[in-house]
Amino acid sequence: MKILVCIKQVPDMESKFKVDTAGTWYEKTDLAWRMNEYDEYAVEQAIQLKEQVKDADLTVLSVGGNQVKETMKKALAMGCDRGAHIEDDSSSDKEPFEIAGIIGEYAKDKSFDLIFTGMQSQDRGSAQVGILVAEQLDMSAVSTVVDFSYSDGTVNVKRELEGGVKACITAKTPLVVTCQLGLNTPRYPTLPNIMKAKKKELLSLPVEDLLKVEPRQETVKVYFPEKKGGGLVLEGDAAELADKLIQVLKEKTAVLA
Amino acid sequence: MEFTREIYWNVGHGAWTLIPMYLLAIGAFYILVKAFIGRVAVYKQGLPLQRTDRPGERAGRMLGNILLQKKVTRVQWPGLLHGFFFWGFGLLFLGTVLIVIQADFTDLLFGIKFLKGTFYKLFSIILDAAGLICLVMLGGLMARRYFFPPKGLESKKDDAIMHGLLFAILLTGFVIEGARMAVTELGTPLAVWSPVGLLFAKTMSGLGDQTLLGLHKVSWWLHLLLVMAFFILIPYTKFRHIFTTSANYFFEDLGPRGKLVNLDLEDEEAETFGATGVKEMSWKDIFDADACTLCMRCQDRCPAYNTDKPLSPMTLVNQIGEAAFTNPDANLIDIISKDVIWSCTTCRACEEICPASIEHVSKIVELRRSMVLMEGEFPGEEVMTAMEATEVNGNPLGMGYAGRGEWAEELGIKTLAEDSDVDLLYFVGCYGSFDKRNIAVAKSFVKLCQAAGVKLGILGKEEKCCGEPMRKMGNEYLYQSLAVENIELIKSYGVSRIVTSCPHCFNTLEKDYRDLGMNAELVTYTVFLEELIKTGRLKINAENLSCTYHDSCYLGRHNGIYEAPRALIAAAGGNLIEMEKNRQEGFCCSAGGGRIMAEEKIGERMNIKRVKMAVETGADMLLSNCPFCLTMFEDGVRGADVEKQLKPRDIAEVLAERI
Numbered sequence: 001m002k003i004l005v006c007i008k009q010v011p012d013m014e015s016k017f018k019v020d021t022a023g024t025w026y027e028k029t030d031l032a033w034r035m036n037e038y039d040e041y042a043v044e045q046a047i048q049l050k051e052q053v054k055d056a057d058l059t060v061l062s063v064g065g066n067q068v069k070e071t072m073k074k075a076l077a078m079g080c081d082r083g084a085h086i087e088d089d090s091s092s093d094k095e096p097f098e099i100a101g102i103i104g105e106y107a108k109d110k111s112f113d114l115i116f117t118g119m120q121s122q123d124r125g126s127a128q129v130g131i132l133v134a135e136q137l138d139m140s141a142v143s144t145v146v147d148f149s150y151s152d153g154t155v156n157v158k159r160e161l162e163g164g165v166k167a168c169i170t171a172k173t174p175l176v177v178t179c180q181l182g183l184n185t186p187r188y189p190t191l192p193n194i195m196k197a198k199k200k201e202l203l204s205l206p207v208e209d210l211l212k213v214e215p216r217q218e219t220v221k222v223y224f225p226e227k228k229g230g231g232l233v234l235e236g237d238a239a240e241l242a243d244k245l246i247q248v249l250k251e252k253t254a255v256l257a
Numbered sequence: 258m259e260f261t262r263e264i265y266w267n268v269g270h271g272a273w274t275l276i277p278m279y280l281l282a283i284g285a286f287y288i289l290v291k292a293f294i295g296r297v298a299v300y301k302q303g304l305p306l307q308r309t310d311r312p313g314e315r316a317g318r319m320l321g322n323i324l325l326q327k328k329v330t331r332v333q334w335p336g337l338l339h340g341f342f343f344w345g346f347g348l349l350f351l352g353t354v355l356i357v358i359q360a361d362f363t364d365l366l367f368g369i370k371f372l373k374g375t376f377y378k379l380f381s382i383i384l385d386a387a388g389l390i391c392l393v394m395l396g397g398l399m400a401r402r403y404f405f406p407p408k409g410l411e412s413k414k415d416d417a418i419m420h421g422l423l424f425a426i427l428l429t430g431f432v433i434e435g436a437r438m439a440v441t442e443l444g445t446p447l448a449v450w451s452p453v454g455l456l457f458a459k460t461m462s463g464l465g466d467q468t469l470l471g472l473h474k475v476s477w478w479l480h481l482l483l484v485m486a487f488f489i490l491i492p493y494t495k496f497r498h499i500f501t502t503s504a505n506y507f508f509e510d511l512g513p514r515g516k517l518v519n520l521d522l523e524d525e526e527a528e529t530f531g532a533t534g535v536k537e538m539s540w541k542d543i544f545d546a547d548a549c550t551l552c553m554r555c556q557d558r559c560p561a562y563n564t565d566k567p568l569s570p571m572t573l574v575n576q577i578g579e580a581a582f583t584n585p586d587a588n589l590i591d592i593i594s595k596d597v598i599w600s601c602t603t604c605r606a607c608e609e610i611c612p613a614s615i616e617h618v619s620k621i622v623e624l625r626r627s628m629v630l631m632e633g634e635f636p637g638e639e640v641m642t643a644m645e646a647t648e649v650n651g652n653p654l655g656m657g658y659a660g661r662g663e664w665a666e667e668l669g670i671k672t673l674a675e676d677s678d679v680d681l682l683y684f685v686g687c688y689g690s691f692d693k694r695n696i697a698v699a700k701s702f703v704k705l706c707q708a709a710g711v712k713l714g715i716l717g718k719e720e721k722c723c724g725e726p727m728r729k730m731g732n733e734y735l736y737q738s739l740a741v742e743n744i745e746l747i748k749s750y751g752v753s754r755i756v757t758s759c760p761h762c763f764n765t766l767e768k769d770y771r772d773l774g775m776n777a778e779l780v781t782y783t784v785f786l787e788e789l790i791k792t793g794r795l796k797i798n799a800e801n802l803s804c805t806y807h808d809s810c811y812l813g814r815h816n817g818i819y820e821a822p823r824a825l826i827a828a829a830g831g832n833l834i835e836m837e838k839n840r841q842e843g844f845c846c847s848a849g850g851g852r853i854m855a856e857e858k859i860g861e862r863m864n865i866k867r868v869k870m871a872v873e874t875g876a877d878m879l880l881s882n883c884p885f886c887l888t889m890f891e892d893g894v895r896g897a898d899v900e901k902q903l904k905p906r907d908i909a910e911v912l913a914e915r916i
Contacts, residue, residue, distance in 0.1 A: 012649050015657040030659035030718070034649045188633035188641050191522070191530050191734050 001056040005046040005080065005116040006103055006133070007039035009064055009071040010123045024219045025092050026123070035071045038118025040186040041179040045148050046116045047079035048184065052150065057081050061106065063099055065089040069202060076197035077189035083200065088207035094215070096128035101213030103129070104136025106205070113173040114155070119144050119180045130178035141176040142169050146183050260447055261373035264360040266437055267470055268477050275361070278481060285488040292492035293500070296547065299581050303540035308508040319506040328612040332554060335401060336612075342394035348387035349430075352380065381450040385434075389453045392427050395420065409553055415494045422487055429480040431457050436473035440466055498550045502613040505548035508541060509614045515605055515764075515815050517622055519772040520733045531626025531731065533588050535581040542620050546578020548613040555607030555617060560845040561600040565860030568600035570607040570617040577620060590624055596859060598624045599636035603729050603850035604810040609841050621850075625731030635730070636855045643854035644732055651721035651739070652687040653854050662717025664689075664696040668703050672717035673750040679714035681706075681785075682752045682777075684766060686759035687722050688884035694891055695884040701913035702758050702782050708916045709795035713756070719746055725761040728769065730851030737773065740765075744775050758782045758909065760811035760883045761849075767816075781812060782909060783821040783882055790828050798915045799830030805876040806833055806908075807867065807890070808843035809883035822882050822908055829911050834874040844870065846893075848885035868893035872903055879905045 011017070011031040018027040035043070043060065050056040060080040062068045065088070072083045086102055088094070094102075107115065115137075117130035127143070134141035146166070147158035159167040160180050189197070234244045249255050268274050309315070322328055326343055330336035355372065363369040372380055399420050402412055435457025442448045443462060448455050461469060491497055520530060532538045555570040556562050562569050573593055580587045590598065598621055607617045628634045635641045646655035662672055665685075673682065683706075689699035706713050721739050728736035743766075747755070755777050757763040767779040789795035806826060812818045819840045826833050838844045847863030857863065868890055871879040879894075881887055890905035 012655075012657065014650065014655055016659060030657075032650045032658050034645075185638065188629075188635070188644065190633045191630035192528065194734065195525075 001050075001053050001114070002110065002112045003046050003050060003056055003058045003114050003116070004061060004107055004110070004112040005039075005042050005058065005075070006061045006118075006129070007043060007071065007075055008036045008062060008118070008121050009033050009068040010036045010121055013122055019222055019224070023221055023223075025222060028092075033067065033071065035074055036118050036121050036123075038120060038122070038179055038181070040118075041181065041183040042116035042118050042177075043075045043078055043080065044184045044186040045177070045179055046114070047187070049114065049148075049150055050079065050081075059084055059110075059112075061086065061103060063088050063094075063102055063207065064091045066204075069204075072202060073197055074189065076200045076202065077194040078187055079193065081200065083202035085202060085204040086207050086210060087204045091207075095217045095219070096124070096126045097132055097216050098211060098213055100129050100132030100136055102207060102210045103133045105210040105212055107133070107137060111174075113153075113175075114150075115139070115174075115176045117176065117178050119178045127178070130176055134176035137174075137176075139174045139176050140171055141178070142171060143178040144180040145177050146180050148177065148179075148183060259373060260375070260377050260450075261370065262377070262437070262441070262447075264356055264364075264372075266441070267473050270360070281481065281485050285485040288489045289491055293497075296492060296497075299585075300540045300544045300547075302536050302581060302585050303538050303543045304536075306539035306541050308510075308541060311511060314511065315507045315509070318509060319503060322506040322614075323503050328614070331610065331612070335398070335552075338394045338397045338401070341390050342398065345387040345391035345394065348383060349391065352384040352387070355380065378447075378450045381447070382452070385451045385453045388427055388430055392424075392431075395423055395427065399424070407553070407557075409556060411551070418490065418494055419496055422483060422490065426480065426483045426487060429476045429483060432461075432476045433473060433480055434458075435461050436469045436476065439464075440469050440473070495550055497547060498613065501544065501548040502550065505544065505614045508544065510616055513768040513771075514817070515603075515608070515618060516768040516772075517619055517728065519769075520626070520737075522734060522737055529627070530630040530733065531628070532620075532623040533590055533627045533631070535577060535585050535587075535589065537627070538577065538589075538620065538623060541616070542577055542623075543581040545613075545615040545620075546574050546581070549574050549578070549615055550613060551575070552612060554610045554612065555615075558606040558610055558842065560602060560604055560606065560847070560863050560866075561860075563844075564863045564866055566596070566600040567594065567859070568597045570601075573597060573620065574615055574617060590628060593624065595628070595634075595636075598628070599855070600859065601850050602810070602845045602847060602852050602863070604845035605814040606810075606842070606845070609814045618850075622729060622731060625729075626733055627731070629731035630734060637858070639856055640730065640851070640854045644727060644730075644735060647722050647727060647735060647739070652691055653722060653726060654687060654691050656691040658721075659718050661685075661690045661720055662715055664691075664699060665703065665715055665717075668700060668707075670703055670713055670715055672719070673714045673752070674717065674719065676714060677750045678712075680712045680754070681714075681780075682747065682750070682755045683713040683715050684723070684755050684757045684762050685715055685720065686757065686762045686884060688888065689758055690720070692884065692888065695887060695907075698884065698887065698907040698909050699758060701907070701909040702786075704913045705786060705789075705795060705909060705916065709789045711789070711794075716746060723759075723762040723765040723770075725765040725769075726851035726853050728765070728851075729849070730854065736769075740770055740773050744770055744773055747775070747777060752777045754778045754780065756780050756782055756785050758882075758884070758907075760809045760816070761885065764811045764815050781816070781818060781821075781882075783812065783818060783825060786909070786912065787821045787824050787828075790825070796916070797828045797912055799828065800915055802826075802829055802831040802878065802911060803876050804831050804833055804878040804880050804911075805836050805871050805874040806839070807836070807846065807871065807879060807881040807886055808840055809881060809886050810843065810845050810849050812882050813843050814841060822880075825908050825912060826880060829908075829915050831880070831911070834876045836870045836874055838870060846881075846883075846886040846889040848889045853885045853888070862893070862896055864889035864893035865896040868897045868899065868903065868905075872897070872899050877902070877904060878911075879903050880908050880911065881905065882908055 012034050015031045020027045046058055050058045058081045060072055060075040061084045062072050063086040069085055076083055120127035131141050142157050144160045145157045146160045149156045153173050155171050155175055157169050159169060161167055234241050326340035330340045359370055359372050434454035438454050438458035439462045443458055535543055559570050576592050580589060580592060601621045603618050643653035647653050650658040685699055688695040721743055724736035724739035763781045844867050846867055847857055879890055887905055887907055894900045894903050894905060
């Protein structure tokens with residue numbers, strides 16, 4: 001069985017974001033980088049499947065500059081067999097259709113039985129890449145999967161719908177699965193696996209060879225939501241609280257005027 | 258008359274006495290040595306560990322601990338009972354040796370007798386008193402064990418054999434002496450030099466000489482057989498501690514205190530990391546179990562055991578020993594159980610008090626290393642999250658790394674990247690950098706330094722977690738990656754002196770980082786501020802303050818710093834009311850050993866228990882010196898519902914208010 005898992009390196013969401021000078025993405029300085037959370041579920045599920053069927057080859061793919069290799073190494077340490085790094089320093093300028101096009105071009109002659117991706121990325125959040133990869137490869141796709149099982153070429157999944165409703169789907173491979181929170185608990189890589197990962201194949205391919213599609217959309221502007229009125233929590237004992245409250249009412253409202 | 262006595266009186270000094278006696282002695286000695294050689298083979302199943310370097314120093318420590326019973330008598334009453342028994346028994350042993358030397362060597366070969374005259378009188382009264390002391394002490398120990406046992410003390414067959422045998426040896430000794438004196442010494446001026454023997458002699462004097470001679474002979478041989486049984490039983494019972502505990506003083510860790518062994522993570526040959534079985538532990542880890550006397554002192558002080566966690570350091574050490582002797586391939590993690598292994602806060606209370614110099618903490622960390630490095634297992638998901646957060650942002654709180662230096666901006670403190678010409682580097686640590694409550698402490702410390710004209714620099718966003726909680730949780734890989742980055746950074750700025758306000762950072766930089774090339778001098782803020790006050794650079798306006806003080810495990814037991822913080826409290830005008838458990842006996846706040854990252858799910862909350870101890874003093878304030886302690890106490894006063902009564906604060910805060 002051949003399995004592909006696609007991951008993205010994203011900034012840690014605790015970072016302080018600034019809009020970049022072009023105004024179309026975030027500034028990349030002072031950010032800590034990590035694997036997109038939903039992609040961690042995808043990697044874990046792919047590894048669990050490999051462990052289940054035993055005879056499987058699991059490739060992890062990521063599009064981005066050289067620094068994404070750090071994140072790919074974590075996927076290799078978790079248990080992926082080989083890495084395909086699509087080298088692209090301007091991947092953040094590309095729209096989901098282009099990224100899906102790149103992945104589709106890479107995967108088209110490799111006959112993967114299953115492709116796992118995250119449900120969406122934590123930074124762009126378009127939730128389109130996985131589905132568009134399926135479209136490119138003419139495969140079926142199930143999205144927002146929270147439960148997965150495989151047996152003999154048949155996949156049974158649960159999808160998460162609005163309001164906690166689940167949908168049970170059965171599909172045949174080849175198949176693309178996009179993974180949602182709740183699917184599994186990603187493992188912590190063991191030290192022997194971290195060591196082994198250092199020796200695993202991690203090939204870099206230039207993006208120019210794989211980018212065959214034209215962009216269809218453009219990011220016009222990114223901006224922070226406007227600051228509107230927020231809550232205020234007063235702390236202290238009753239007398240102190242009363243004083244504070246009166247002060248707030250005096251300063252910010254006309255109630256006591 | 259000549260003050261002496263005939264050795265081998267009544268039993269005879271001929272071949273019929275000497276040959277069986279020496280055959281028995283040689284046989285007993287043979288069994289003893291053979292049994293110990295067998296045990297040594299079991300110890301050798303463990304990995305090598307260098308514990309014979311600096312032999313002079315080791316021998317000195319060993320003699321000090323054996324002869325002066327230093328560690329044993331740290332717990333006063335049972336310790337003194339043991340101590341006096343030991344000294345008494347030692348004298349009896351020496352006395353017997355003198356008899357053997359005279360009777361079977363000097364007198365036999367050269368006709369020289371030294372047990373006579375004044376020396377014999379002293380010899381006689383000293384041995385008589387030693388025998389009495391031994392009997393009384395043994396009586397006390399037996400009463401403690403069998404009539405007033407402390408909570409949790411288990412008595413096994415071993416204990417019954419040991420007490421019974423020693424009692425019988427001492428008693429038969431006095432019967433022999435009494436019978437001999439009843440026949441030969443009653444009414445002579447020599448008799449008063451054996452007052453206890455005299456008492457026995459007078460009691461038995463009505464039996465008639467014939468009976469006394471028979472009784473004497475029988476007791477003499479019985480006494481000999483009992484002593485031989487004693488020798489034979491040494492390796493097979495807890496008597497073995499006479500040798501193993503003594504040897505363990507020699508094999509002690511010469512420090513730095515509590516420093517863990519650095520794992521070689523680059524070793525391409527290594528297939529396993531940490532320990533799951535005795536063969537992956539060191540020989541000393543197996544030997545420790547043989548040195549244990551089950552005195553329970555560790556268990557009595559263990560904060561985990563005392564808050565209903567499943568961990569008993571004593572049990573754990575002995576489980577390792579039992580596995581080594583009965584099933585060396587067994588999985589220790591299954592035997593000991595994971596909850597036990599995760600419960601430890603590495604507070605060192607066990608090691609500090611252990612009268613046998615057993616090292617409990619490193620064993621637990623070795624087992625944790627295996628669980629984390631080989632299985633990717635943690636006590637809870639929250640710990641894995643903290644580990645991942647540290648990998649990404651360099652702190653277990655998961656805060657964005659770029660904001661690490663923001664707390665200091667308003668104080669005019671620069672990073673070394675901006676200005677590396679400073680008196681000291683302040684290694685702030687994660688809590689001082691990111692945790693709101695502890696930022697207040699870091700700011701107080703900076704203000705104190707500024708008042709004293711000390712120019713500090715920080716590393717700001719370049720600083721990373723020191724790695725201590727991760728290392729103690731078993732994540733050696735993450736610890737080493739953090740350590741290497743920090744060390745390279747510190748070296749690149751040419752830093753020569755570093756001050757810390759977190760004892761965990763201090764301990765790690767001062768000890769653990771040395772293995773990885775750290776060479777700057779380290780000082781903790783308590784010692785540093787005390788210097789500043791002593792030299793007059795920092796003036797503190799003392800102002801009355803009612804407080805109690807909690808010794809953090811890592812400033813206290815791990816580094817022996819007890820007085821500097823107290824001097825600071827005195828300088829601040831503190832009226833310090835000590836908690837019952839203070840200094841070496843301090844009770845952990847719960848956050849050591851990486852448990853700051855873990856939820857405490859089993860048993861009573863340790864921090865609440867400690868806060869309650871502080872409340873009992875009646876003080877208004879609970880002072881401490883560690884960000885983990887402060888965090889746990891802020892939580893603890895809420896948990897114990899004593900927020901109004903007791904305010905947890907750091908020493909730096911009260912000092913900064915008094916500049």
